[in-house]
Amino acid sequence: MVSDSIIPNAFVPSAPKDSGKKKRTHRSQRLKQCKLDARREQWLSQGAVKEKGSKEDANGARNSPPPPCNSERKKPLQNLETGQRGGTHEEENEKGSLHHDFDSDSPSNSPTGNSVLGGNSPGNNFTGSSSSSSSSGGWCSGNITEEEEEEEDEDGDNCLEDWEAMADALAATDESKQEIPNDGSCMESESSEGRHEPVGRLQSSSCGNFGFTRENVKQECPVPPPSPAPGKSRAWRPDDEFRPQSLPNLSKQRSFPKTERRYGQGGLPWVCSTAVNVPSSCPICYEDLDVTDTSFLPCLCGFRLCLFCHKRIIEEDGRCPGCRKPYKHDPVEAEASARGGSLTFRLARSCSMITRS
Amino acid sequence: MQASRARLFKEYKEVQREKSADPDIQLVCDDSNIFKWTALIKGPSETPYEGGVFQLAFSVPEQYPLQPPQVRFLTKIFHPNVHFKTGEICLDILKNAWSPAWTLQSVCRAIIALMAHPEPDSPLNCDSGNLLRSGDVRGYQSMARMYTRLAASPKKG
Numbered sequence: 001m002v003s004d005s006i007i008p009n010a011f012v013p014s015a016p017k018d019s020g021k022k023k024r025t026h027r028s029q030r031l032k033q034c035k036l037d038a039r040r041e042q043w044l045s046q047g048a049v050k051e052k053g054s055k056e057d058a059n060g061a062r063n064s065p066p067p068p069c070n071s072e073r074k075k076p077l078q079n080l081e082t083g084q085r086g087g088t089h090e091e092e093n094e095k096g097s098l099h100h101d102f103d104s105d106s107p108s109n110s111p112t113g114n115s116v117l118g119g120n121s122p123g124n125n126f127t128g129s130s131s132s133s134s135s136s137g138g139w140c141s142g143n144i145t146e147e148e149e150e151e152e153d154e155d156g157d158n159c160l161e162d163w164e165a166m167a168d169a170l171a172a173t174d175e176s177k178q179e180i181p182n183d184g185s186c187m188e189s190e191s192s193e194g195r196h197e198p199v200g201r202l203q204s205s206s207c208g209n210f211g212f213t214r215e216n217v218k219q220e221c222p223v224p225p226p227s228p229a230p231g232k233s234r235a236w237r238p239d240d241e242f243r244p245q246s247l248p249n250l251s252k253q254r255s256f257p258k259t260e261r262r263y264g265q266g267g268l269p270w271v272c273s274t275a276v277n278v279p280s281s282c283p284i285c286y287e288d289l290d291v292t293d294t295s296f297l298p299c300l301c302g303f304r305l306c307l308f309c310h311k312r313i314i315e316e317d318g319r320c321p322g323c324r325k326p327y328k329h330d331p332v333e334a335e336a337s338a339r340g341g342s343l344t345f346r347l348a349r350s351c352s353m354i355t356r357s
Numbered sequence: 358m359q360a361s362r363a364r365l366f367k368e369y370k371e372v373q374r375e376k377s378a379d380p381d382i383q384l385v386c387d388d389s390n391i392f393k394w395t396a397l398i399k400g401p402s403e404t405p406y407e408g409g410v411f412q413l414a415f416s417v418p419e420q421y422p423l424q425p426p427q428v429r430f431l432t433k434i435f436h437p438n439v440h441f442k443t444g445e446i447c448l449d450i451l452k453n454a455w456s457p458a459w460t461l462q463s464v465c466r467a468i469i470a471l472m473a474h475p476e477p478d479s480p481l482n483c484d485s486g487n488l489l490r491s492g493d494v495r496g497y498q499s500m501a502r503m504y505t506r507l508a509a510s511p512k513k514g
Contacts, residue, residue: 283362283458285422286363287363303458308360313423313457322457324454
């Protein structure tokens with residue numbers, strides 16, 4: 001019975017996509033079981049609200065021997081961790097089959113519908129799942145807000161942990177501004193677990209009896225999650241529809257130098273692609289580097305500074321602050337800095353010769 | 358002129374923020390003049406200057422990041438590269454090897470390094486330089502230790 005109830009579920013999403021996933025069903029089945037258990041424990045540990053508890057019990061009885069719920073409840077933190085680990089584990093293992101994730105939740109949400117119908121009519125999966133959706137639709141519409149809240153809560157928890165991990169990995173910038181969008185992106189990257197499910201269910205419940213539309217929805221819903229690669233919780237992509245409007249358009253700035261290249265002085269190397277490890281402020285005057293400055297590489301040693309300081313140095317002693325080698329004068333620059341600069345430079349040289357002789 | 362002020366102000370903020378970053382250096386700005394700074398540096402360990410606290414006076418030129426600050430010891434120190442009477446320091450980075458990328462903080466670090474590694478071949482203090490050049494390390498060390506105790510150690514009682 002267990003396998004009966006699960007195999008159709010595994011097939012439902014994969015069937016329309018491609019046939020090559022058949023060999024994976026066994027593994028995905030195991031993974032799904034694991035994930036189901038983890039999720040259930042997670043829910044249980046969160047103090048499972050009223051009727052959901054009973055549903056979960058039914059679910060547990062159906063899928064696997066009931067876990068020691070009481071002891072699990074006492075260690076919510078641990079459960080959270082296991083839940084997350086299960087999730088990430090699965091994400092790592094099967095990148096393409098995120099819809100399995102999605103689908104794996106449907107039995108836990110509508111246990112009665114799926115278990116019964118899945119067992120009864122394994123032949124026509126579509127109608128089976130559609131009717132299950134319709135049967136679960138009524139249940140869902142009642143509970144959806146509560147569910148969403150809870151899931152968002154748990155998303156928040158995951159986010160926190162994820163964010164901390166990410167903060168270790170990336171050198172965390174001190175701007176508190178960035179925390180918010182990153183948090184959001186966490187949510188999105190974890191969406192395979194939480195975010196998109198409520199949407200899917202909402203739609204399924206609103207779609208009511210139309211099984212095929214539900215399938216379509218199903219296919220559409222899992223599409224967004226793969227875009228943020230699993231495990232890497234990065235900031236918003238510029239074309240992301242969830243991206244807050246208040247975020248500055250950094251990507252635009254980054255692509256700016258390419259169009260602005262012509263403003264640069266002739267022979268100097270203008271490196272656009274290496275703009276990643278550019279300091280944010282000029283090491284000489286400590287002013288923020290603007291777009292032109294960040295793409296300005298006056299010395300081969302890689303020492304960057306703002307154009308303003310560069311000009312002053314050229315006029316004065318003409319050596320790179322990083323390696324203390326004289327800057328190579330390119331003709332445009334020499335002309336621009338007038339003859340006064342080069343004259344004093346030459347004078348200083350002759351003076352030193354005089355003192356030496 | 359304005360640039361040097363801005364830069365010094367930024368450095369001041371940096372110093373305030375990372376006060377505990379380098380416990381051997383205490384860099385304070387004059388209350389009324391941002392071009393005058395004072396630093397207290399601890400003598401490096403395993404040198405005759407260990408246990409002493411040396412005061413440095415910074416005078417920052419208006420062309421500052423492009424020109425080096427003028428630094429001298431206010432505390433008497435027996436060191437081949439420090440003038441015994443004026444406290445003038447012979448250090449290449451304070452002269453021709455200066456780079457605008459250096460900061461007052463890094464100058465302090467360089468001076469601490471100079472205390473640990475004297476250069477007897479370009480002496481400002483000939484007595485000290487001669488002792489080292491003649492190989493009398495023990496003589497140099499005892500003299501330096503004596504002056505550290507006399508001038509740079511906190512007074513007891």
